[in-house]
Amino acid sequence: DMDVQPLISSSKWLQLHGLKRKKLSLSQILSQIGFQHRIDYVTTLGKLVASRYADGLFPQYMREQDGSVYNLTAKKELILHFVDCLMGAIELYQQRMEWLTSESRLIFGVIQERCIVVVLDFGTAAPTEFDACRDALSMVLMEQVTQIAKFNLIRAAQDLMKWQEKCASVSEHTVKSAVKWLWKLDHMTAVSHSSSAEALLEAMSETVEAVYYFAVGDVPAETKQLLLEKVSDGPCPVNTVSFNAREDETVIFLKELSHLASGRFHAFVQKNYCRVATGPALKCEEDDKDLIAPNSRKVKGRTPLVAGVREDVFLVWKELEEARSTLRQVQKILSESEQPASGDGIIYVSFKRVTTIFMISILNKKHKYDEYLTSEEWLQRYGLKAQKLTLYDALADCTFRHADGIVDIKTKPEDESSQTDAETKRKVIHAKYCDKFVHTFWKDGSVVHVYVTTEKYKWYEEKMRTALRQVEGRIKWLQQGSRGLFGNVFEDDVYILIDTSQSMKDKLPLVKEKIFQLIQEQLRHKKRFNFVKFSAQAVAWQEKLAEVNEENLQDAWLWIKGLEVGSSTNTLRALQIALADADTQAIYLLTDGRPDQ
Template identity: 50%
Template sequence: EKERGKKSTYEMIGQPLEGGEQWELDVKPLISSSKWLQVHGLQRNRLSMKQILAQIGFKHTENYVETLGKPVGSYYGLGLFQQFKRRDGQLYNITVGREKLKQIEESLLRASHLYKRRIEWLTAGSRRIFGVIQEHSVCFVLDVSTMSQTQFDLYRESLCEVIRDQVSQLAKFNMIKVQADMEMWHEQAMPVTEVTIKSAIEWVQNLDRMAESSRTGCTEGVLKAMEDDTLEAVYLFAEGDVFETSKELLRQKLTTAQHPLHTVSFNAAKTGTIKFLKEIAAQTSGRFHAFVVKSIYEEDADALPANAAPPGGDAARISVRLAQKAKGGIPAGAGVREDVFKVWCELEETRNNHAQIQTLLTEIPGNDTFILYCVECMSFNEVLLFFSWEEKTLGDSKEWLKRYGLEARKVTAFQALAACSFRHVDGVVDLKGKPLPNTQTSDAENVRKLVNAKYCNQFAHTKWKDGTLVHVHITAEQHKAFEKKMKTTLDAIQQRIDWLQQGSREVFGTILEEQVYILIDTSQSMRDKLNLVKEKLFQLMQEQLRHKSKFNLIKFDTKAQAWRDRAADVTEQNLLNAWNWVKDIGVGGSTNTLAAIRIALSDPHTHAIYILTDGRPDQNPRAILAQVQLQHPVPIHTIAFNCNDVEANKFLFQLSSDTGGRYHNFSTNGMVSDGPPPFEVNEDVSLLKKEVAQGKKDLEKVSKLRARCVMLDWYHNTKHKVKTKPATQRPVSYAYPHKVIQSSMVGCYLSPRRLWKARYQNQWKLIKVMYLNSAKTSALRQNQCCQAKTRALRQMINTQWINRINKNCSNVSKINHWIIFCNLEVISKEKKKRLSSSSLDIPNSVWLKKNGLVARKLTVMDVLTPTIVRVTPKYIPVLDTHVVSKVFNDVLPIAHVSPRSKKEIRLVNPAAVDLPGYDTRLQAVIVEYKTRLDLMVWRKLSQEEREKFENGPVSYFENTDSIRQAFDRMGWPLEEKDIQLLVDEIHLGERYLQQSTDLQNTAKK
């Protein structure tokens, strides 16, 4: 006991009693089981069966078919999925392998062990007798009714154990002994220190068993404790039974209690006492705890004979009795301990989940890949669906991307196009051209021309990575397989990014080495940030350092101080000692970075250094870099913590680069600090984000090439292809030559209309070449005749071209939607050019009937109509309200109630429609409305008024006041009502655009 008194309060935290057991840090927090499970429960760690099934598979769709009169399930993959049925009958298709299931099994085993340890902790030591003290400032009211020396000694030693084990971790406490002349330890609650703990134990041990009792003493003691405003709760520690006459008095006085009263029954003989203490605790929103000790010497014949005396004095007798863990437990009528029951329920659920995962492991073969049957392509594609934990946490991002990046998974654009591309072929040919003007000969001149292969206009082309030109032809199956594989890879990379931005990795990144030094800046600039750093250090110990072999901590301000002289082995005790050292860290003066680095480098066992700082060092950065280079090479990973100094960030980046480390920039406010390129935030995260951006760029490139291939294929190989007339129907004078050379640029880039025009222009050029005369003189003689024939041919060809274009354009509406979307921008520009003055003369009231948002079906409800499910609330007379079924909550998360029909509710799913495409179309229409409004207003302005503005039509919205003043002077040549109709339509479109944006943000959440 004296040895305990010499130890500090913080050293007693986690210190087991003699013969006791050391508890883990995450087992023994003095909080309720509900709050503890919020941190360590299955839901928090995504280990409930519902969450596990969401990770390893998906629900098997099943619906009731009225025609068949029975439920029918979908057939996914023709039986390729392993299926699992939950206890509620819901069927799940499992999409992961044994590795993922083993990881979940290990997590469940760890959780099960943790819950067992928590239950053991709750039912051991002072928690078994007194429960858990959850407040920080309390007062104990001691009510002792026994006259037995043995029972009184047990009561006192139990209270001393509570003080040593739990009160030593509080902030303030006080004690009051109930008797005729009330005895108080102190008038007010005292702070918890080594001295006060020792004083309290001595005060308890000197309590007088024979002090005169009072029937109202219990009530007086509780009311006296309630008078202290610094308390959070009062604990009534009642030994034996409470006087019957004081029960009702105490009940009445507690109606105006300021603090909750927690009652603890110790060795109560009557069930009425237990019932009363439980009721008054509930009356003040307090907790109730009960315990009965079976006396070893008086009631336990097996422990010692009745006539035997225990060896030693009274103190030895009590110590032996507690060391033997006195027999006892919860008395009759006390009920089950709520805090233990909650953890036990969580433990049972963990065991059930573990049993179901074990069943799955026995049924699933040992294969980490999954064969997905693709119905469209009618072939089997091996798709890696999930990455194992080892894959996700392997090394840094550079190493991880070498094994699981786009190049490693063979999902880059060039790797996808390699199987469907071929080289472009061109050559030089000799053509016959007209003689030069100054030559006397009449022979045709040889003209050398670079031409492409004949098939070039039928295929899309792109530049290869070596700069050469290649043609590609991507099929629907190839594009779909590439898109699926790319999205799977990008999802895996995004999962790693999210993982790197959680817990201690958010600040320190991933700890890769086995023996590390953590250097913490504790200068004056870290005063407001030190608590957050300590919290992150605790997470680092729990999540990463505990899995390493050795570690050490160094704090540096004006001087550098290490936790240990050398790196210490990673054990639970060393982690606890390190955490206690971290809690006592305070801020100092300047930033002596070099001294801390020297201490870390002096340890030959150092594998890596992690340095966290928020500013520049005291020494010259160049001097520090030079000193580091003189030492043996050890990677130094730098963390810029809320550092907005550009020069300091550059120094940290240079330090990590020169030593082979990694640079990390952390900001608590979420803002990106001014860091050095190319890694402004985190080297690991930046590399992964760059890989994601490259993947999206490659996916977009392949998708555009696929769209170009489809358009060319549609033009050349479908029924829309225009048939050429037979050669026999053409006049001989303008018949085509045997081979016609066409440019690939026409087929690759021109629209069908321009393609036809280009083709007939080539025909005209070829026909023109055929009329070269054999002699210059004859050419001059026949010039007029040739011009006449030329005009006739041109008129005939243009007539045929216009007829065929008109015939072809009649089928434009049948083109797939994607072709219209790709040319949306071009079409909108052409519409603006075709906006004639006649359409501006039409009143807006008439024009909007055909061109308004409602007429064009561009309202929000128009785009959401395919997903709308109309339901009618049902009135419940008992509840006096209308209720709606929640069966659609998962798939239809948003409800819309129309003001015209409030009885009908429309459920919609914004994620199931193309809202981004709707935004694009709506923005184009709004621009069209604004253009019409500006032109209408400009046309009505007089020349004198126009000169007051800039050149050209001005924006009505930007010059509303000036335009309205000008119209006032002109007597309103354009009706104000007509202008307002178009303005209201524009505002309505902008509201629809905002609603669409809000729906997209809601769907993402």
């Protein structure tokens, strides 16, 4: 958690945890497991010089990006180490992305400064929306402001309202005090077209690192003009946060304002707002004994499309995709170093200790990566039979037939001018040296003698150890992430049915975690998907299968995060919903017991 959750920008976070910092980029890994096969022009010699001494001595790997060839010298243990490191990096990036797109970070972005003032412009918010804003801001105070040094709150109004005259140091007491002040604000407060600009100027008069402008709804035209005139050249950056803007022009304006004020921009649109019947939104005791965080309300929503892609999320997503691509290529190196390739890249043909390398061209053939293979297909490619490591395959060149008694022997014909076929003569043979060799029955039932040299044994042992590591690696991979619960999802159009009955109460957090991993690792590579939750009733996320895109994946994850346990288990209704969709290719049913309806 400490690695995932620091309040810093994604660019700074990646400087600490990115692939290059951890020396896990593809070029860095290749430089640690081999060396580049070069053909360079040497100016002193005035001609091309190639590293031919490496030809035929090492297995090779050709980078798809630029076609450069590397001679591989590392042991398999080192390559497996990089595979484990990349898997760990992928999990870390997934956790950072999930953290960035949840709770207060989804609503407000990430507070990156240590001393800030937040200007609250509630505009013409309706009472329900006003409460939603205060819930959201309470969450920001409890989750993020508690981790910085100083802060202040100013409400834009005709009569300016400040929580404190100057920025106050962050403590448990001051944060509680700010939340109470927030919830005592009157919804009906007079505002003018200059209130927002005046509040921002007042905020910038304090010695702070940044000002946050939290704008609810749309910004009037006359207010926009004043903000552009007064705020653009301020003494500190102004970060704008759009909350529930109705018009796209408002989002575009606030984004432009943050750019002119050297700040950052964030936008959030509420999807729905519901009050749980268990109690009020916030409980504030005058004696400071209890302060309940705003968990009794749930503010759900997403980034509006017009706001574009969040830069902080995009940077981590880009690093995540690079880590996945690098992992695939390192796994490919690991498999191809021992296996003949299937028509692409480089083929390695091994004869005991000597490796002969052949380069072949790619003719419109796509390699089916190991992660998309069923276990049956994987064994057909990497199993003992495929590698000719079964007992009979391994001993094929180490056996000779047991011969005892009358046998047929082919001899040269007496008259070669009239007969070309060999003549068969019968001869009595006595196996005098049978006791010198091991006797065993061959697969056809015949008796053979076996003689295994030391070199043959060592060669077979090395090959078998490598094969076992591959199998162990595959088993470990199948048990990791979403595959530990779902296995490999091979179909393109899938339904996931989630049991949310009362018996799932303790299991639901794990299910949510695995579904997040499923979205990140597998569903994003499919065509269409849908979720159905079921307890006494069954409810689908969408009416039909939804296209796989970033917006749908994010919306689906927000829906999954909001799942709560119900009562009974109506599995039949959930299955009926999934089967009613004619395009459904597969249904994945998550349940802990049999139906009770």
